[in-house]
Amino acid sequence: MLGLRRYKRTQIDIWQGDITKFAVDAIVNAADASLIGGGGVDGDIHAAGGPEILEQCRRIGKCEPGFCVTTSAGRLPARHIIHAVGPLWQGGSSHETATLRLCYENIFKTAAQLDVRHISIPAISTGAYKFPATAAAEIAMTATRAYLDAEQSAALKRITFVAFDGDSYRTLQEQLFERFPDEIDEFDL
Ligand code: APR
16 A cells, blocks of 8 residues: 655655665765765765765755755666755754754755755654654654645645655655545555
């Protein structure tokens, strides 16, 4: 079963896999503030995309948590990479929720500036940064809904959340269905 909703002419869906393989207008990287690459999805993107991405990151310098910067996608099939810096989970009392929400707001803002029609987004902060997966998925879907509610006619026609494993997929799907309960449109694969 594919987790999918349509809302105001934008499709929101969930796929399980490696985001570096997604041939979309923009993929999002879960970067860190120094933009020098690391493990997880960040490591995979730099390894598969080649040194051109890191060179551009070095020229940009750094990026505060909650914000994002853009580079080309090097050898990846996507066109742009939006490097978003999520919060490191520190127990929940260090504005982590607000910072993750700001991160998604800035991703959508940046995507609009780039005229992105299809974006793929990983589960930011839920790996090395230890943000609880359910809370993170709820923020992702709430921010998506708020963005689409605020737009008269969003350029974004498709938002794909990419889960690396089955647990993450199920968590994202639950929160998608929770936040977009009325616009039911499911396909059997
Ligand atoms: N495609 C899609 N999702 C992936 C991939 C991939 N190739 N690799 C990992 N993931 C998933 C993880 O399973 C997790 O659910 O992305 C989510 C985010 O995990 P991390 O990549 O660890 O990112 P984050 O928690 O935001 O931590 C960021 O990790 O490697 C460093 O430089 C990075 O310091 C930064 C920190």
